[in-house]
Amino acid sequence: MSSFVTGQIIEARCSRCRDVTGHVVMACLDGMPIKVECRACGSVHKYAAPSAAPRPKAETTVRVKAGHGRAEAVDATVKAEKAVERMASMAAEKKAAPRISKAEQASMRMAEENEQRWSQAMATIVGTAEPYNMNGKFAVRALVEHPVFGTGVVVELFPPDKMDVLFREGVKRLRCAC
Ligand SMILES: [Zn+2]
Structure with a gap:
């Protein structure tokens, strides 16, 4: 040479x-x-x-032995990236959590207001609560005794067959024959 x-x-x-x-x-x-x-x-x-001897061949042999062909290796990388994306979006959702709890706080405030309205109604409306009956006739400010929601007061009528009743846990739209 x-x-x-x-x-x-x-x-x-x-x-x-x-x-x-x-x-x-x-x-x-x-x-x-x-x-x-x-x-x-x-x-x-x-x-x-x-x-x-070219190095790529040797590497390919090793990779195939380990079960990581180039395509698989690329696929694994993509999967790993997607997993990272998922984790990132999960983290973002966790960050958004306080907003959900604010909404919960708002609904808790509404529930409290409802309960106050209900308590006031119970204190001011004098009369006997009529047992609730979906075929019954009720008037606004009438007291209704419901088997599930307890005592409530009719706040609004929606003829011909609906009414809103304020119970301790909130306003329920019930069937009636108003
Ligand atoms: Zn070169």
Whole structure:
């Protein structure tokens, strides 16, 4: 084999390009290049003969053995990214949680107001509560005794067959024959 000189352009295996590319010999020892610069990617590395076993093959073998072909590896990366996205969106939902609890607080306030309205109605309306009956006739401010909601007061009528009744737990729209 002829000897090499610094500055000579030779074919060598590039570890970055993973291919045989043109290289500029940067340093020689005993007529053999020891350091070369790849003209394709510009990386400076140890000289590897073009016939040297290509690294990609060896890597592919290892990857296939481990069950991670390139396609699988890419797929795993995509899955990992999606998992990260999911975690990020879950974190965002957690951050949004205070808003939900504010809504809950609002509904609790409404429930309290309802209960106050109900208490006032119970205190001011004198009369006997009529047992609720979906065929019964009720008037506004009439007291109704419901088996589930307890005592309530009729607040609004929706002829021909509905009425709103304020109970301790809130206003319920009930059937009636108003
Ligand atoms: Zn290269």
